[in-house]
Amino acid sequence: MNKSKDRIIMISFLLIVSATSLFLILFALRDNVIFFYSPSEVQKKFYNNEINNESLVRLGGLVLDKSLHRDKEGNIYFIITDLKKEINVLFSGILPDLFREGQGVIAQGYVEKYNLKDDNDLLENNLRLRASSVLAKHDENYMPPEVLDILEGVSTNDG
Amino acid sequence: MKNLFVNPGFLVNYLKPLSSWFGAIAVALVGIGLWFSFYNSPIDYQQGNAVRIMYIHVPSAWMGMGIYAFIALSSFFGLVYGHVVAFSLAKAAAPIGATFTAICLVSGSAWGKPMWGTWWVWDARLTSVLILFFFYISYIIFSKSFSDFSKGEKFSSFLSIIGLINLPIIKFSVDYWNTLHQPASISKIGSPSIHVDMLIPLVIMFFSFIFIFLHLLVVRLQLELNNRRLNLKNMKSYEES
Numbered sequence: 001m002n003k004s005k006d007r008i009i010m011i012s013f014l015l016i017v018s019a020t021s022l023f024l025i026l027f028a029l030r031d032n033v034i035f036f037y038s039p040s041e042v043q044k045k046f047y048n049n050e051i052n053n054e055s056l057v058r059l060g061g062l063v064l065d066k067s068l069h070r071d072k073e074g075n076i077y078f079i080i081t082d083l084k085k086e087i088n089v090l091f092s093g094i095l096p097d098l099f100r101e102g103q104g105v106i107a108q109g110y111v112e113k114y115n116l117k118d119d120n121d122l123l124e125n126n127l128r129l130r131a132s133s134v135l136a137k138h139d140e141n142y143m144p145p146e147v148l149d150i151l152e153g154v155s156t157n158d159g
Numbered sequence: 160m161k162n163l164f165v166n167p168g169f170l171v172n173y174l175k176p177l178s179s180w181f182g183a184i185a186v187a188l189v190g191i192g193l194w195f196s197f198y199n200s201p202i203d204y205q206q207g208n209a210v211r212i213m214y215i216h217v218p219s220a221w222m223g224m225g226i227y228a229f230i231a232l233s234s235f236f237g238l239v240y241g242h243v244v245a246f247s248l249a250k251a252a253a254p255i256g257a258t259f260t261a262i263c264l265v266s267g268s269a270w271g272k273p274m275w276g277t278w279w280v281w282d283a284r285l286t287s288v289l290i291l292f293f294f295y296i297s298y299i300i301f302s303k304s305f306s307d308f309s310k311g312e313k314f315s316s317f318l319s320i321i322g323l324i325n326l327p328i329i330k331f332s333v334d335y336w337n338t339l340h341q342p343a344s345i346s347k348i349g350s351p352s353i354h355v356d357m358l359i360p361l362v363i364m365f366f367s368f369i370f371i372f373l374h375l376l377v378v379r380l381q382l383e384l385n386n387r388r389l390n391l392k393n394m395k396s397y398e399e400s
Contacts, residue, residue: 007239011320019324026328034337035282060337096276098205106339135276140344142210143354144201 036060036106038082043127046111053112059087059129060106060137068101080107080129087111091131104137167243167384174381181374188367195360203357210357212270217345218365220263222372223291224326226256230298231323234316246312247387249319250302251379255372257295264288275339283332284340287325294322308390 026033036058037045045051059080067079076091078101089107099105109131143151196214203210230249237245267285268278279285298315305311333342344353345361353361 004239011235011238011317014317015320015323018321022324030336033283035280035339036337038337096274098274099276133276135280135339136274137339138205138274138341140341141352142203142206142213142344142357144356145204146201147354148204 039085039087058108063101065101088128096136098136106135107131108133174377178377185370185374192363192367200360201356214360214364216266218368219259222368223260231319234319238316247383251383253299255375260292282338283336284338287329
Protein backbone atom coordinates (compact mmCIF):
# COMPACT_ATOMS: atom_id res chain seq x y z
CA MET A 1 0.00 0.00 0.00
CA ASN A 2 2.87 2.32 0.83
CA LYS A 3 4.32 1.70 -2.61
CA SER A 4 1.17 2.80 -4.41
CA LYS A 5 0.99 5.92 -2.24
CA ASP A 6 4.52 6.81 -3.36
CA ARG A 7 3.53 6.30 -6.95
CA ILE A 8 0.49 8.58 -6.62
CA ILE A 9 2.68 11.32 -5.16
CA MET A 10 5.28 10.89 -7.90
CA ILE A 11 2.74 10.99 -10.74
CA SER A 12 0.94 14.01 -9.27
CA PHE A 13 4.25 15.81 -8.82
CA LEU A 14 5.24 15.08 -12.41
CA LEU A 15 1.86 16.27 -13.68
CA ILE A 16 1.90 19.48 -11.65
CA VAL A 17 5.45 20.37 -12.70
CA SER A 18 4.82 19.82 -16.39
CA ALA A 19 1.44 21.58 -16.27
CA THR A 20 2.99 24.61 -14.58
CA SER A 21 5.88 24.84 -17.01
CA LEU A 22 3.56 24.51 -20.00
CA PHE A 23 1.25 27.15 -18.55
CA LEU A 24 4.18 29.55 -18.15
CA ILE A 25 5.36 28.92 -21.71
CA LEU A 26 1.89 29.50 -23.18
CA PHE A 27 1.41 32.58 -21.03
CA ALA A 28 4.69 34.05 -22.26
CA LEU A 29 3.91 33.24 -25.87
CA ARG A 30 0.35 34.53 -25.77
CA ASP A 31 1.08 37.11 -28.47
CA ASN A 32 2.18 34.36 -30.84
CA VAL A 33 -0.51 31.82 -29.99
CA ILE A 34 -3.45 34.09 -30.77
CA PHE A 35 -4.61 33.74 -34.34
CA PHE A 36 -5.40 37.35 -35.16
CA TYR A 37 -5.17 40.89 -33.82
CA SER A 38 -8.09 43.26 -33.40
CA PRO A 39 -8.04 46.62 -35.24
CA SER A 40 -7.16 48.40 -31.96
CA GLU A 41 -4.17 46.10 -31.45
CA VAL A 42 -2.97 46.52 -35.03
CA GLN A 43 -3.14 50.31 -34.80
CA LYS A 44 -1.33 50.35 -31.48
CA LYS A 45 1.36 47.97 -32.71
CA PHE A 46 1.82 49.90 -35.95
CA TYR A 47 2.29 53.24 -34.23
CA ASN A 48 4.57 51.67 -31.58
CA ASN A 49 6.69 50.28 -34.44
CA GLU A 50 6.13 46.69 -33.27
CA ILE A 51 4.92 45.90 -36.76
CA ASN A 52 5.69 47.72 -40.02
CA ASN A 53 4.58 47.45 -43.61
CA GLU A 54 6.78 44.37 -44.09
CA SER A 55 5.21 42.26 -41.37
CA LEU A 56 2.44 39.87 -42.29
CA VAL A 57 -0.48 40.27 -39.91
CA ARG A 58 -3.88 38.73 -39.44
CA LEU A 59 -6.62 41.20 -38.62
CA GLY A 60 -9.90 39.98 -37.21
CA GLY A 61 -13.18 41.69 -36.45
CA LEU A 62 -16.60 42.43 -37.87
CA VAL A 63 -17.22 43.75 -41.35
CA LEU A 64 -18.66 47.22 -40.82
CA ASP A 65 -22.22 47.64 -42.10
CA LYS A 66 -22.50 49.35 -45.50
CA SER A 67 -18.71 49.44 -45.91
CA LEU A 68 -18.40 46.75 -48.62
CA HIS A 69 -18.00 47.85 -52.23
CA ARG A 70 -16.08 46.91 -55.35
CA ASP A 71 -14.33 48.93 -58.05
CA LYS A 72 -14.19 48.24 -61.78
CA GLU A 73 -11.00 46.16 -61.59
CA GLY A 74 -12.64 43.73 -59.17
CA ASN A 75 -10.90 45.01 -56.05
CA ILE A 76 -12.97 44.62 -52.92
CA TYR A 77 -12.99 47.30 -50.23
CA PHE A 78 -14.40 46.94 -46.77
CA ILE A 79 -13.76 47.99 -43.20
CA ILE A 80 -12.99 45.68 -40.28
CA THR A 81 -14.05 46.98 -36.89
CA ASP A 82 -13.88 45.82 -33.29
CA LEU A 83 -16.48 48.47 -32.43
CA LYS A 84 -13.66 50.68 -31.08
CA LYS A 85 -11.20 51.14 -33.95
CA GLU A 86 -11.62 50.56 -37.67
CA ILE A 87 -9.17 49.57 -40.40
CA ASN A 88 -9.65 49.59 -44.18
CA VAL A 89 -9.11 46.38 -46.07
CA LEU A 90 -8.33 46.02 -49.75
CA PHE A 91 -8.67 42.55 -51.25
CA SER A 92 -8.90 41.07 -54.71
CA GLY A 93 -9.97 37.47 -54.86
CA ILE A 94 -12.79 35.14 -53.98
CA LEU A 95 -14.57 35.79 -50.70
CA PRO A 96 -15.82 32.82 -48.65
CA ASP A 97 -19.54 32.00 -48.70
CA LEU A 98 -20.18 33.27 -45.20
CA PHE A 99 -18.66 36.69 -45.94
CA ARG A 100 -21.21 39.44 -45.45
CA GLU A 101 -21.56 42.76 -43.67
CA GLY A 102 -21.78 42.31 -39.91
CA GLN A 103 -20.02 38.93 -40.13
CA GLY A 104 -16.81 38.12 -38.25
CA VAL A 105 -13.88 37.79 -40.67
CA ILE A 106 -10.11 37.42 -40.56
CA ALA A 107 -7.96 39.08 -43.23
CA GLN A 108 -4.28 38.30 -43.67
CA GLY A 109 -1.90 40.71 -45.34
CA TYR A 110 0.38 43.72 -44.96
CA VAL A 111 -0.54 46.95 -43.22
CA GLU A 112 0.35 50.09 -45.12
CA LYS A 113 -0.10 53.81 -44.79
CA TYR A 114 -1.82 55.44 -47.72
CA ASN A 115 -2.90 58.92 -48.72
CA LEU A 116 -6.48 59.92 -48.26
CA LYS A 117 -7.05 60.81 -51.94
CA ASP A 118 -8.00 57.22 -52.76
CA ASP A 119 -11.75 57.70 -52.85
CA ASN A 120 -12.54 54.00 -52.70
CA ASP A 121 -11.81 53.97 -48.99
CA LEU A 122 -14.49 55.24 -46.74
CA LEU A 123 -12.50 55.63 -43.60
CA GLU A 124 -10.73 58.79 -42.54
CA ASN A 125 -7.72 57.16 -40.91
CA ASN A 126 -4.64 56.30 -42.90
CA LEU A 127 -4.04 52.60 -42.20
CA ARG A 128 -5.01 49.97 -44.70
CA LEU A 129 -4.58 46.21 -44.82
CA ARG A 130 -3.71 44.89 -48.26
CA ALA A 131 -5.13 41.39 -47.76
CA SER A 132 -3.88 38.31 -49.54
CA SER A 133 -6.54 36.05 -48.03
CA VAL A 134 -9.84 36.51 -46.24
CA LEU A 135 -11.42 33.89 -43.97
CA ALA A 136 -14.93 34.00 -42.53
CA LYS A 137 -15.67 33.13 -38.93
CA HIS A 138 -19.01 31.70 -37.97
CA ASP A 139 -20.51 32.07 -34.54
CA GLU A 140 -21.61 29.41 -32.05
CA ASN A 141 -25.32 29.91 -32.76
CA TYR A 142 -27.13 27.24 -34.73
CA MET A 143 -30.78 27.63 -35.69
CA PRO A 144 -33.17 27.15 -38.62
CA PRO A 145 -33.84 30.24 -40.81
CA GLU A 146 -37.48 30.46 -39.65
CA VAL A 147 -36.36 30.85 -36.05
CA LEU A 148 -34.10 33.73 -37.03
CA ASP A 149 -37.07 35.47 -38.68
CA ILE A 150 -39.10 35.08 -35.50
CA LEU A 151 -36.22 36.32 -33.34
CA GLU A 152 -35.68 39.35 -35.56
CA GLY A 153 -39.40 40.09 -35.49
CA VAL A 154 -39.30 40.12 -31.71
CA SER A 155 -36.28 42.38 -31.52
CA THR A 156 -37.69 44.91 -34.02
CA ASN A 157 -40.97 44.99 -32.09
CA ASP A 158 -39.03 45.76 -28.94
CA GLY A 159 -37.05 48.53 -30.56
CA MET B 160 -17.83 -8.48 -8.04
CA LYS B 161 -14.28 -7.65 -7.04
CA ASN B 162 -13.13 -10.90 -8.56
CA LEU B 163 -14.59 -9.82 -11.91
CA PHE B 164 -12.09 -7.01 -12.35
CA VAL B 165 -9.10 -8.49 -10.60
CA ASN B 166 -9.13 -11.79 -12.42
CA PRO B 167 -8.91 -11.37 -16.21
CA GLY B 168 -9.71 -15.03 -16.87
CA PHE B 169 -13.01 -14.57 -15.08
CA LEU B 170 -13.79 -11.30 -16.86
CA VAL B 171 -13.38 -12.77 -20.35
CA ASN B 172 -16.52 -14.91 -19.91
CA TYR B 173 -18.67 -11.80 -19.66
CA LEU B 174 -17.13 -9.86 -22.53
CA LYS B 175 -18.53 -11.77 -25.49
CA PRO B 176 -22.28 -11.29 -24.80
CA LEU B 177 -21.56 -7.71 -23.72
CA SER B 178 -19.94 -6.88 -27.06
CA SER B 179 -22.97 -8.17 -29.01
CA TRP B 180 -25.39 -6.11 -26.92
CA PHE B 181 -23.33 -2.94 -27.31
CA GLY B 182 -23.00 -3.63 -31.04
CA ALA B 183 -26.76 -4.03 -31.50
CA ILE B 184 -27.53 -0.81 -29.61
CA ALA B 185 -24.86 1.03 -31.61
CA VAL B 186 -26.29 -0.08 -34.96
CA ALA B 187 -29.80 1.00 -33.97
CA LEU B 188 -28.65 4.38 -32.64
CA VAL B 189 -26.45 5.11 -35.66
CA GLY B 190 -29.43 4.41 -37.94
CA ILE B 191 -31.76 6.72 -36.03
CA GLY B 192 -29.04 9.35 -35.62
CA LEU B 193 -28.12 9.45 -39.30
CA TRP B 194 -31.79 9.61 -40.31
CA PHE B 195 -32.28 12.61 -38.01
CA SER B 196 -29.04 14.22 -39.18
CA PHE B 197 -29.70 14.00 -42.88
CA TYR B 198 -33.49 13.97 -43.29
CA ASN B 199 -35.20 15.18 -40.15
CA SER B 200 -33.30 18.26 -39.08
CA PRO B 201 -33.51 21.86 -40.31
CA ILE B 202 -30.83 23.71 -42.25
CA ASP B 203 -28.89 26.46 -40.50
CA TYR B 204 -29.71 30.16 -41.03
CA GLN B 205 -26.10 30.87 -42.03
CA GLN B 206 -24.52 27.60 -43.09
CA GLY B 207 -27.39 25.88 -44.89
CA ASN B 208 -26.89 22.16 -45.34
CA ALA B 209 -23.24 22.27 -44.33
CA VAL B 210 -24.38 22.34 -40.70
CA ARG B 211 -25.02 18.59 -41.00
CA ILE B 212 -21.25 18.00 -40.80
CA MET B 213 -21.61 19.07 -37.16
CA TYR B 214 -23.47 15.86 -36.29
CA ILE B 215 -20.33 13.85 -37.12
CA HIS B 216 -17.68 16.42 -36.21
CA VAL B 217 -18.76 17.45 -32.72
CA PRO B 218 -19.53 13.97 -31.26
CA SER B 219 -16.25 12.58 -32.59
CA ALA B 220 -14.39 15.50 -31.01
CA TRP B 221 -16.06 14.75 -27.68
CA MET B 222 -15.22 11.06 -28.07
CA GLY B 223 -11.59 11.83 -28.91
CA MET B 224 -11.21 13.86 -25.73
CA GLY B 225 -13.31 11.58 -23.53
CA ILE B 226 -11.47 8.43 -24.59
CA TYR B 227 -8.15 10.14 -23.95
CA ALA B 228 -9.25 10.95 -20.39
CA PHE B 229 -10.35 7.31 -20.03
CA ILE B 230 -6.93 6.07 -21.21
CA ALA B 231 -5.08 8.38 -18.83
CA LEU B 232 -7.29 7.35 -15.91
CA SER B 233 -6.85 3.63 -16.60
CA SER B 234 -3.11 4.14 -17.02
CA PHE B 235 -3.04 5.90 -13.68
CA PHE B 236 -4.74 2.94 -11.96
CA GLY B 237 -2.45 0.58 -13.85
CA LEU B 238 0.68 2.40 -12.74
CA VAL B 239 -0.37 2.90 -9.14
CA TYR B 240 -1.91 -0.48 -8.37
CA GLY B 241 -0.19 -2.59 -11.04
CA HIS B 242 -3.57 -3.60 -12.36
CA VAL B 243 -3.55 -5.86 -15.43
CA VAL B 244 -7.06 -5.07 -16.67
CA ALA B 245 -6.48 -1.31 -16.33
CA PHE B 246 -3.48 -1.46 -18.69
CA SER B 247 -5.41 -3.65 -21.12
CA LEU B 248 -8.38 -1.27 -21.13
CA ALA B 249 -6.09 1.67 -21.93
CA LYS B 250 -4.36 -0.19 -24.73
CA ALA B 251 -7.67 -1.41 -26.14
CA ALA B 252 -9.13 2.11 -26.18
CA ALA B 253 -6.18 3.90 -27.82
CA PRO B 254 -6.72 3.07 -31.53
CA ILE B 255 -10.46 3.76 -31.18
CA GLY B 256 -9.82 7.19 -29.69
CA ALA B 257 -7.20 7.92 -32.34
CA THR B 258 -9.74 7.08 -35.04
CA PHE B 259 -12.40 9.36 -33.54
CA THR B 260 -9.85 12.18 -33.34
CA ALA B 261 -8.88 11.60 -36.97
CA ILE B 262 -12.58 11.69 -37.98
CA CYS B 263 -12.90 14.96 -36.06
CA LEU B 264 -9.90 16.48 -37.88
CA VAL B 265 -10.96 15.33 -41.35
CA SER B 266 -14.63 16.30 -40.99
CA GLY B 267 -13.61 19.63 -39.49
CA SER B 268 -11.36 20.24 -42.45
CA ALA B 269 -14.17 19.43 -44.88
CA TRP B 270 -16.42 21.81 -42.94
CA GLY B 271 -13.82 24.57 -42.78
CA LYS B 272 -13.27 24.76 -46.53
CA PRO B 273 -16.80 25.89 -47.50
CA MET B 274 -17.50 27.92 -44.33
CA TRP B 275 -14.24 29.60 -43.37
CA GLY B 276 -12.58 29.40 -46.77
CA THR B 277 -9.68 27.19 -45.74
CA TRP B 278 -8.93 23.51 -45.07
CA TRP B 279 -6.56 24.17 -42.22
CA VAL B 280 -5.14 27.01 -40.14
CA TRP B 281 -2.75 26.91 -37.21
CA ASP B 282 -5.08 28.40 -34.67
CA ALA B 283 -5.05 27.24 -31.04
CA ARG B 284 -8.05 24.91 -31.24
CA LEU B 285 -7.05 23.09 -34.42
CA THR B 286 -3.43 22.77 -33.36
CA SER B 287 -4.25 21.43 -29.89
CA VAL B 288 -6.56 18.77 -31.36
CA LEU B 289 -3.78 17.76 -33.76
CA ILE B 290 -1.47 17.43 -30.75
CA LEU B 291 -4.10 15.20 -29.10
CA PHE B 292 -3.95 12.99 -32.20
CA PHE B 293 -0.15 12.86 -31.95
CA PHE B 294 -0.43 11.87 -28.27
CA TYR B 295 -2.63 8.96 -29.30
CA ILE B 296 -0.18 7.89 -31.99
CA SER B 297 2.82 8.09 -29.68
CA TYR B 298 0.93 6.19 -26.97
CA ILE B 299 0.25 3.37 -29.43
CA ILE B 300 3.79 3.35 -30.79
CA PHE B 301 5.50 3.42 -27.37
CA SER B 302 3.26 0.73 -25.90
CA LYS B 303 4.40 -1.60 -28.68
CA SER B 304 8.05 -0.70 -29.10
CA PHE B 305 9.59 -2.55 -26.14
CA SER B 306 10.45 -6.24 -26.31
CA ASP B 307 9.34 -6.47 -22.68
CA PHE B 308 5.68 -5.50 -23.02
CA SER B 309 5.27 -4.47 -19.37
CA LYS B 310 8.03 -1.90 -19.80
CA GLY B 311 6.31 -0.41 -22.85
CA GLU B 312 3.08 -0.31 -20.90
CA LYS B 313 4.62 1.73 -18.08
CA PHE B 314 6.38 4.13 -20.42
CA SER B 315 3.32 4.81 -22.54
CA SER B 316 1.14 5.15 -19.43
CA PHE B 317 3.35 7.97 -18.16
CA LEU B 318 3.10 9.59 -21.56
CA SER B 319 -0.70 9.40 -21.58
CA ILE B 320 -0.92 10.98 -18.11
CA ILE B 321 1.33 13.87 -19.18
CA GLY B 322 -0.89 14.35 -22.25
CA LEU B 323 -3.83 14.94 -19.94
CA ILE B 324 -2.67 18.57 -19.72
CA ASN B 325 -3.69 18.97 -23.34
CA LEU B 326 -7.40 18.38 -22.65
CA PRO B 327 -8.13 21.64 -20.76
CA ILE B 328 -6.02 23.45 -23.36
CA ILE B 329 -8.31 22.13 -26.11
CA LYS B 330 -11.43 22.99 -24.11
CA PHE B 331 -10.45 26.56 -23.22
CA SER B 332 -8.41 27.41 -26.35
CA VAL B 333 -11.40 29.09 -27.99
CA ASP B 334 -12.09 31.26 -24.94
CA TYR B 335 -8.59 32.27 -23.95
CA TRP B 336 -7.04 32.96 -27.36
CA ASN B 337 -8.39 34.55 -30.52
CA THR B 338 -9.13 31.64 -32.84
CA LEU B 339 -10.79 31.04 -36.17
CA HIS B 340 -12.77 28.25 -34.54
CA GLN B 341 -15.98 29.46 -32.88
CA PRO B 342 -16.56 29.05 -29.12
CA ALA B 343 -18.55 26.19 -27.60
CA SER B 344 -22.32 26.07 -28.17
CA ILE B 345 -23.49 23.33 -25.79
CA SER B 346 -21.53 24.00 -22.62
CA LYS B 347 -22.17 27.73 -22.82
CA ILE B 348 -23.34 29.28 -19.56
CA GLY B 349 -26.77 30.82 -19.88
CA SER B 350 -29.08 30.19 -22.81
CA PRO B 351 -28.19 27.28 -25.11
CA SER B 352 -27.14 28.58 -28.51
CA ILE B 353 -28.21 25.58 -30.54
CA HIS B 354 -31.79 25.05 -31.61
CA VAL B 355 -33.53 22.02 -30.09
CA ASP B 356 -34.23 20.47 -33.55
CA MET B 357 -30.46 20.43 -34.12
CA LEU B 358 -29.66 19.31 -30.59
CA ILE B 359 -31.67 16.07 -30.98
CA PRO B 360 -29.57 14.56 -33.83
CA LEU B 361 -26.40 15.77 -32.14
CA VAL B 362 -27.22 14.02 -28.87
CA ILE B 363 -28.36 10.81 -30.60
CA MET B 364 -25.16 10.73 -32.65
CA PHE B 365 -23.13 11.25 -29.49
CA PHE B 366 -24.79 8.29 -27.75
CA SER B 367 -24.40 6.13 -30.85
CA PHE B 368 -20.67 6.96 -30.89
CA ILE B 369 -20.46 6.00 -27.20
CA PHE B 370 -21.95 2.59 -27.98
CA ILE B 371 -19.68 2.13 -31.00
CA PHE B 372 -16.80 2.84 -28.65
CA LEU B 373 -18.07 0.41 -25.98
CA HIS B 374 -18.59 -2.33 -28.56
CA LEU B 375 -15.11 -1.93 -30.06
CA LEU B 376 -13.59 -1.56 -26.59
CA VAL B 377 -15.00 -4.88 -25.39
CA VAL B 378 -13.91 -6.64 -28.59
CA ARG B 379 -10.42 -5.17 -28.36
CA LEU B 380 -10.19 -5.87 -24.61
CA GLN B 381 -10.57 -9.61 -25.31
CA LEU B 382 -7.77 -9.28 -27.85
CA GLU B 383 -5.51 -7.46 -25.40
CA LEU B 384 -6.14 -9.97 -22.60
CA ASN B 385 -5.40 -12.90 -24.92
CA ASN B 386 -2.29 -11.13 -26.18
CA ARG B 387 -1.09 -10.67 -22.64
CA ARG B 388 -1.64 -14.36 -21.88
CA LEU B 389 0.34 -15.33 -24.99
CA ASN B 390 3.13 -12.93 -24.06
CA LEU B 391 3.37 -14.40 -20.57
CA LYS B 392 3.39 -17.92 -21.99
CA ASN B 393 6.17 -17.02 -24.44
CA MET B 394 8.25 -15.45 -21.70
CA LYS B 395 7.80 -18.51 -19.50
CA SER B 396 8.80 -20.96 -22.22
CA TYR B 397 11.76 -18.71 -23.06
CA GLU B 398 12.92 -18.81 -19.45
CA GLU B 399 12.51 -22.57 -19.25
CA SER B 400 14.50 -23.33 -22.38
